[in-house]
Amino acid sequence: MNRIINQLKLQIFRLKKISFFKKCLIGFSILMVSSILMALKPFDINEQIAKLPIYLNTSYSFEERAADLVSRFTLEEKQSLLGNSMAPVPRLGVKAYNTWSEALHGVLGFANPDAEIQGPTSFPNSVALGSAWDPELIQREAKAISDEARAINASGTKGLTYWSPVVEPIRDPRWGRTGESYGEDPFLVSQIAAGFVRGLVGDDAKYLKTVPSAKHYLANNSEFDRHVSSSNMDSRDMREFYLAPYKKLIEEDNLPSIMSSYNAVNGVPTSASLLYLDTIARRTYGMKGYITGDCASIEDIYTGHYYVQTAEEATAQGLKAGVDSDCGSVYQRSTIDAFNQGLITMADIDRALLNTFSIRMRTGEFDPPAKVPYSNFQPNTVNSPANQALAKEIATKTPVLLKNNKLAKTSRQALPLFPQEIKKIALIGPQADEVELGPYSGRPEQDNMITPVAGIEKYIAENGYSTEVVHSSGGNTASKSNLLYVAGFELQKSDGSTSKHDATKYSSASEGITVGSGMGSTEQVRTINDGSWTAYNNIDLNNVDSIGLIVNIPTEGGIIEVRVGSTDGNLVASLDATVASGKRAGGVYGAGSMMKVKVNKLGVTEPQTLYLCYTAPNNAPIAQETLDMAKASDVAIVFVGTDEKTATEEADRLTLLLPGNQVELIKAVAQVNPYTIVVMQTLGCVEVEEFKHLKNIPGIIWVGYNGQAQGDAIASILFGDASPGGKLNGTWYKSLNDLPPITDYTLRGGPNKNGRTFWYFDKEVSYEFGYGLSYTTFEYSNFKINKSFITPHDEVTISVDVKNTGSYDGDEVVQIYMTTPDSPDEMERPIKRLKGFKRVTIPVGQSKTVDIAIKCADLWFWDLEEDKITYDMGKYVFEIGASSKNIKGTVSATMGGEFIPEIKTVVADCGTVVLRKGSSAQTSLTAAMTDDSFYDIRKATIAYQSNNSKVAKVDQNGKVTAVGTGIASIIANVTINGKTKSDAFPIKVMPNLNAASITVNNKPIKGFNTDVAQFSYLMKNVSDEAPLVDAVAVDPNIAVEITQANGIPGTALISLVDYITLDKKEYSVNFGIQSISDEFKSNSIGSQWAFIRENSENWSLSKQPGTLVMNSLKGDITDGNVDAENILLQSANTDWTIETKLVCSRKPSGFSQNAGIVAYQDDDNFVKLVYRASFSRRSFGRANSGEQPGSVELMVENGGDQKSSVMLSMADIIKADNTLFLKLVKAGDVYTAYCSSDGKKFNEVGKTNVVLKNISAGLMTCDGVMPARMARFRRFMQQDTEPDTPFEVAFDYFKISNKGLK
Amino acid sequence: MIKSGNLKPILLIASFLLVYGFSFGFSPTQIENTSVAEISYTDVVAYTDGFIAITNNGRIDWISDKGEVTQTKSFEGESFKSILINNLQLVILDVHGQILLFENDSSFHKIENQSQTIINCITLFKNRIIAGCDEGELCVENTENSFKSIQLELKGNIVSLSSGINDCWGVTDQGEIISSKDGLNWTIFDFNSVYKGYYETCKFIKVETTPNQIAVLGINDEGLPVLFFSSKGNVWTERSLLFTNEEGVPEMLNEIPTDIFYDENNDQFILSDKQGGIMTIPSCSHCQKRYKISNEKLNAIAGNNLKIIIVGENNLKKIINIHSI
Structure with a gap:
């Protein structure tokens, strides 16, 4: 802070100094007196604070402060701040920041011994938390996570923005990120996610504790093709299912951030969609905050979806759609280029930064720590004993009891276990001694990672039991999903020749095979399952010695059999591409390496159809010692599950079977031990029909990845210290065959297609949504609803008495499902939807009345035709039960009356963050209603106001006028049907940088106009002395700096500088003499001319007498190049009109062969009007091949940056004689270009403006260069039809007529 | 970019050699009785469809895209440090700071570079050889085909140079970044001074330019590797070196990096490190991966359109299909 204050003092001092010395002695005296007075005055902290820049001044709103900060960045700084890794800006005291952090179920971070930070606590993952059905519980978890986040951040980590939670409902259990979701029903997801969001943002009214970002907006519900695919659906599925959690979190929980996804929806990449991001998320739901693109989602716009062609266009699409921050480097490399190409405006950039910095501001980053309530978390917060205990408490509330049969031997349920009655307990299974955390959490200290074996042993020991605990893995979790990715194969013949084949170009393939590239760039055959195959026609196998397969092993690998003719044809070769055989796994991001095998000689001579047949490795046999151990034990508990190799980000499951040999293990153990308990820890539903009914398995427990304390928790559950109270958060389908293809994003069923989720799936299942047993039993009675007639504006309370009728204290989740039996069949309403739930703890023998409030507004459907929310009239039945099928009773109410939508969300903006004093902008408004439609804003009552009318005024039509330097918020109040909603946007008004007057030798410039940046004087003679120039700024706070001309010709430069913002405006005064036209009739070049980089062999006045002939040479002066030769120039430092006639030997070719007029300051500052080849990035390798009609281009480069470019195609204009007339007119800083094919009728090409100094003008011809920004595409740009002739x-002539003031 | 052989020829190189060069009389010899364990590849460059690698014992290997050495030449008493290709001509820097031009497959010519200090690195920029030296000195081939010494006000030794089409960039071991548009006029960005209190103090190791990005690789005060990107050179953004290891677990890179290469086909950078690993750094911030490819120290990376080569100690050379990482 002191650093900033000191910098500010310095700037103020500098400003005062410059203003003073430039102005008058009176000012100096005033300053001296006031300085003396200041020195005598005691230091006033308030005064000092008042001098703080607005972005550090806490009396302004965060948005206002962010706008002020954004206005101070240079364009290069702005570009650097548009990525997840944001550069520091030391001159403004802005620290480096990384928006990318993860905290899905614990802060993704590491122990930092230097800061005395331990590994963060890892809590149960999302699918486990969703099964707890307890928003308050997850809020406690999220609070602990945000405590740890604050403590970690205080140690120097840069960033409090966390890209959690995942709020996509589980549409299909094969989705690789099922474990990251809270469940299948959007209402459940919304409620659990809301607890997470509340816990992360904290409870301070002003500051955000941390920043959650809900993802992946929207419909990223499959992994294998998400970078290239489109999730297609109607607007009903989109609104009711995919968007519902976002709507709830934004509207009710003030969600401060969302992440746009990789995939497209209905053909438009979400990260490029104004509709999805701006119209729906911001303007309909009212999101205030920042939107980050998923990592590389901006890149995917042009490299995955091919929605646009270049990085600059993708940048423009993303920024204009509303993606404020790119997790990647596309924005950080391409924003300036996109700006210079005119694809985006400064306002597009500023708006994105305003959103991001408003959020950074809200974390208190720019405030004194004493003001921020979350600035004092100590290192020992991380992995504190309290958080460890919380991790265990939560982990005991997530398990779901799926089966608990009564044992004949004891007449008791199989669970809980009574250790005092058990002599020996066998803990079996590959997951028995593993802690599976799931992705996107921290890595806890090893001591805190409690496996089931460790937890059970500890429990037995701590409670003084003598039970012997034995352990054997007995199985494995080898994945049978995504066996391999295959990119290609090579056939190597005995004569040394090789034929290469692209594996993705198969002629046929088994069902389910896909082609994709994931995060990489190489397309591969993917989704290879046990039994998959691909076939290739017309493969020449004659004399083939070996075959090389380019294979990646994402997890465990598989076997590729190469066969001829059919999938069971002759075996040519077999490749054991498994990790078990010693091959290296490349992971799901990997691409492939060549694996070679010898080919069995078959003697075939004709081309064949080659089959690649893929099989999973055989399951390992179950170890006999494991079974002996199980047999010899009183109880055998089999711990099975999935892990991150089964499915994860970028890799969906292809099977719902337990991976590896775990099903065989369960069955084998059950065969030898009648008291076999199965504990499954998985990312979601698995197929259980093979073992769930086995008599020897009386007990089954399921839980999601249950955090660092999973071993302690399962011990508590197994031994009855806690009764399982979790309920399934998804449907457990009997078979994969019940599901439509994973690429099908529609929910409703149809001919030969089952519906999705319990909303629409009407077949028998293994376990239904909401299912879960308890050690105790509950009795439901006294079902009530407090209203029998409802409207969408009502709230109803449904109540039920629940009694614990068993012998254990226990938790029950009371669930309420809604059906609408009166809705017409053709509406295809869901079978039912979850609309309320409550988890309650009820001691043995006690009853509780459970009241569940339901807002009737939540009972909406989406009207496909009207594109808005609707409510079915008629009966609404509320089923009250213990699962979606186990309904204990029902109540109902009749929906009637009129639904009157009310104003909900107002969004106001004026298209810019920064205005100059005196300029104006028009406010635009949208108003969304509670039915999610937009109101015709012209019919609304609108009142505008400014909170600082000294800075910006707003009239009642919304026109904002900047009147003074500083910040103001413009508030728009919109009233519809008597209800008012408001929105405000900040405007930073920059100082007026205009000059009030400019004098030359004390005489004011005639016709001085602030809009004109350059004034020219036509002088009579060359001189060493130029007139003296002076200037006065309109705004006295603006420094005026003048560089006088060195002589005539010469240029005086006037800079008006705001040393607060470092903003600058320049005027120049040119002093020039009469230039000399040339008909090129002489044998030698006129004395008025001089060459830049002369190459005398390539120009001639004799080759075509009466003309100056120039051959084009390699190079140019555009795009940072400084190597064009033979630029012929003479002084032209006035206003003027130049005309030339050029006759070309042929039409131009290549990327940008060009010739014409140049107005030149130096190689980085010039204006060119040229006839040139038309390079087109939209037509790689085509338009730029050979001769072209070409274009006339007016382009300007200033400071090395190409600022603008106007092109006029010469197709159908230029004639066969290749003759063209060019005219360039300079008036002030404006250059107007014309061209003509006959020298009589000139067409205007365009205008540009730039302030050049010491201007020369003349002619040039060059080959041009490929724009640097296109260099990476050069492999697509073969120019194989270049003409041989130069x-x-x-x-023919160079005519110039000068103008200027005198 | 330079290593791909894209730069234009050095003009009038023959006359340049006549005037300033003199033959050492090097002649190729076969490698005999050389202990493989003593030999390290120090640098490598793409050459036609394959590569050329140099060693610390004066050997030049022509390597096919399959990784086979197809031709070898060795020069007794030499120890090579860095190599460039100018079309088909080799420009090699040796450990003594001599710049050598290799012609006609038979001999070297030493170029008089006028440097008073040790040359650490070379690059080709706009047809000029530019050498980065200790104590802030640059040796720049001037238009008369002689070398001109340029003394920059630098605290550090210029340890790496890299050229694009329009700009040449260099870094020092004291955290300075230099740049030029013409090879003669240089601007200095004192990274540690500008970012004092905002980034850890850094020593830079390598610089690599791409058409729209400059990457600077270094080590910070804590001895940890750091990577910074910039688009114009005035603002530098740190790239987190968090990666997913081969078990799928996130880790921070702790190994000391040795080289950085821009893989244009995949629009990603590749780092090599002293512990035998390479790390891919694509645009996507969370897609970084590190692969352990050897137990040897890796010294340099080069690539062409299809293959990447990584060379290092103990004669290590690894060819990697560009599509497999």
Whole structure:
């Protein structure tokens, strides 16, 4: 802070100094007196604070402060701040920041011994938390996570923005990120996610504790093709299912951030969609905050979806759609280029930064720590004993009891176990001694990672039991999903020749095979399952010695059999591409390496159809010692499950079977031990029909990845210290065959297609949504609803008495499902939807009345035709039960009356963050209603106001006028049907940088106009002395700096500088003499001319007498190049009109062969009007091949940056004689270009403006260069039809007529 | 970019050699009785469809895209440090700071570079050889085909140079970044001074330019590797070196990096490190991966359109299909 204050003092001092010395002695005296007075005055902290820049001044709103900060960045700084890794800006005291952090179920971070930070606590993952059905519980978890986040951040980590939670409902259990979701029903997801969001943002009214970002907006519900695919659906599924959690979190929980996804929806990449991001998320739901693109989602716009062609276009699409921050480097590399190409405006950039910095501000980053309530978390917060205990408490509330049969031997349920009655307990299974955390959490200290074996042993020991605990893995979790990715194969013949084949170009393939590239760039055959195959026609196998397969092993690998003719044809070769055989796994991001095998000689001579047949490795046999151990034990508990190799980000499951040999293990153990308990820890539903009914398995427990304390928790559950109270958060289908293809994003069923989720799936299942047993039993009675007639504006309370009728204290989740039996069949309403739930703890023998409030507004459907929310009239039945099928009773109410939508969300903006004093902007408004439609804003009552009318005024039509330097918020109040909603946007008004007057030798410039940046004087003679120039700024706070001209010709430069913002405006005064036209009739070049980089062999006045002939040479002065030769120039430091006639030997070719007029300051500052080849990035390798009609281009480069470009195609204009007339007119800083094919009728090409100094003008011809920004595409740009003849240009004349003030 | 052989020829190189060069009389010899364990590849460059690698015992290997050495030449008493290709001509820097031009497959010519200090690195920029030296000195081939010494006000030794089409960039071991548009006029960005209190103090190791990005690789005060990107050179953004290891677990890179290469086909950078690993750094911030490819120290990376080569100690050379990482 002191650093900033000191910098500010310095700037103020500098400003005062400059203003003073430039102005008058009176000012100096005033300053001296006031300085003396200041020195005598005691230091006033308030005064000092008042001098703080607005972005550090806490009396302004965060948005206002962010706008002020954004206005101070240079364009290069702005570009650097548009990525997840944001650069520091030391001159403004802005620290480096990384928006990318993860905290899905614990802060993704590491122990930092230097800061005395331990590994963060890892809590149960999302699918486990969703099964707890307890928003308050997850809020406690999220609070602990945000405590740890604050403590970690205080140690120097840069960033409090966390890209959690995942709020996509589980549409299909094969989705690789099922474990990251809270469940299948959007209402359940919304409620659990809301607890998470509340816990992360904290409870301070002003500051955000941390920043959750809900993802992946929207419909990223499959992994294998998400970078290239489109999730297609109607607007009903989109609104009711995929968007519902976002709507709830934004509207009710003030969600401060969302992440746009990789995939497209209905053909438009979400990260490029104004509709999805701006119209729906911001303007309909009212999101205030920042949107980050998923990592590389901006890149996917042009490299995955091919929605646009270049990085600059993708940048423009993303920024304009509303993606404020790119997790990647596309924005950080391409924003300036996109701006210079005119694809985006500064306002697009500023708006994105305003959103991001408003959020950074809200974390208190720019405030004194004493003001921020979350600035004092100590290192020992991380993995504190309290958080460890919380991890265990939560882990005991997530398990779901799926089966608990009564044992004949004891007449008791199989669970809980009574250790005092058990002599020996066998803990079996590959997951028995593992802690599976799931992705996106921290890595806890090893001591805190409690496996089931460790937890059970500890429990036995701590409670003084003598039970012997034995352990054997007995199985494995080898994945049978995504066996391999295959990119290609090579056939190597005995004569040394090789034929290469692209594996993705198969002629046929088994069902389910896909082609994709994931995060990489190489397309591969993917989704290879046990039994998959691909076939290739017309493969020449004659004399083939070996075959090389380019294979990646994402997890465990598989076997590829190469066969001829059919999938069971002759075996040519077999490749054991498994990790078990010693091959290296490349992971799901990997691409492939060549694996070679010898080919069995078959003697075939004709081309064949080659089959690649893929099989999973055989399951390992179950170890006999494991079974002996199980047999010898009183109880055998089999711990099975999935892990991150089964499915994860970028990899969906292809099977719902337990991976590896775990099903065989369960069955084998059950065969030898009648008291076999199965504990499954998985990312979601698995197929259980093979073992769930086995008599020897009386007990089954399921839980999601249950955090660092999973071993302690399962011990508590197994031994009855806690009764399982979790309920399934998804449907457990009997078979994969019940599901439509994973690429099908529609929910409703149809011919030969089952519906999705319990909303629409009407077949028998293994376990239904909401299912879960308890050690105790509950009795439901006294079902009530407090209203029998409802409207969408009502709230109803449904109540039920629940009694614990068993012998254990226990938790029950009371669930309420809604059906609408009166809705017409053709509406295809869901079978039912979850609309309320409550988890309650009820001691043995006690009853509780459970009241569940339901807002009737939540009972909406989406009207496909009207594109808005609707409510079915008629009966609404509320089923009250212990699962979606186990309904204990029902109540109902009749929906009637009129639904009157009310105003909900107002969004106001004026298209810019920054205005100059005196300029104006028009406010635009949208108003969304509670039915999620937009109101015709012209019919609304609108009142505008400014909170600082000294800075910006707003009239009642919303026109904002900047009147003074500083910040103001413009508030728009919109009233519809008597209800008012408001929105405000900040405007930073920059100082007026205009000059009030400019004088030359004490005489004011005639016709001085602030809009004109350059004034020219036509002088009579060359001189060493130029007139003296002076200037006065309109705004006295603006420094005026003048560089006088060195002589005539010469240029005086006037800079008006705001040393607060470092903003600058320049005027120049040119002093020039009469230039000299040339008909090129002489044998030698006129004395008025001089060459830049002369190459005398390539120009001639004799080759075509009466003309100056120039051959084009390699190079140019555009795009940072400084190597064009033979630029012929003479002084032209006035206003003027130049005309030339050029006769070309042929039409131009290549990327940008060009010839014409140049107005030149130096190689980085010039204006060119040229006839040129038309490079087109939209037509790689085509338009730029051979001769072209070409274009006339007016382009300007200032400071090395190409600022603008106007092109006029010469197709159908230029005639066969290749003759063209060019005219360039300079008036002030404006250059207007014309061209003509006959020298009589000139067409205007365009205008540009730039302030050049010490201007020369003349002619040039060059080959041009490929724009640097396109260099990476050069492999697509073969120019194989280049003409052999040179591009030779004969300039017939150079006519110039000067103008200027006198 | 330079290593791909894209730069234009050095003009009038023959006359340049006549005037300033003199033959050492090097002649190729076969490698005999050389202990493989003593030999390290120090640098490598793409050459036609394959590569050329140099060693610390004066050997030049022509390597096919399959990784086979197809031709070898060795020069007794030499120890090579860095190599460039100018079309088909080799420009090699040796450990003594001599710049050598290799012609006609038979001999070297030493170029008089006028440097008073040790040359650490070379690059080709706009047809000029530019050498980065200790104590802030640059040796720049001037238009008369002689070398001109340029003394920059630098605290550090210029340890790496890299050229694009329009700009040449260099870094020092004291955290300075230099740049030029013409090879003669240089601007200095004192990274540690500008970012004092905002980034850890850094020593830079390598710089690599791409058409729209500059990457600077270094080590910070804590001895940890750091990577910074910039688009124009005035603002530098740190790239987190968090990666997913081969078990799928996130880790921070702790190994000391040795080289950085821009893989244009995949629009990603590749780092090599002293512990035998390479790390891919694509645009996507969370897609970084590190692969352990050897137990040897890796010294340099080069690539062409299809293959990447990584060379290192103990004669290590690894060819990697560009599509497999």
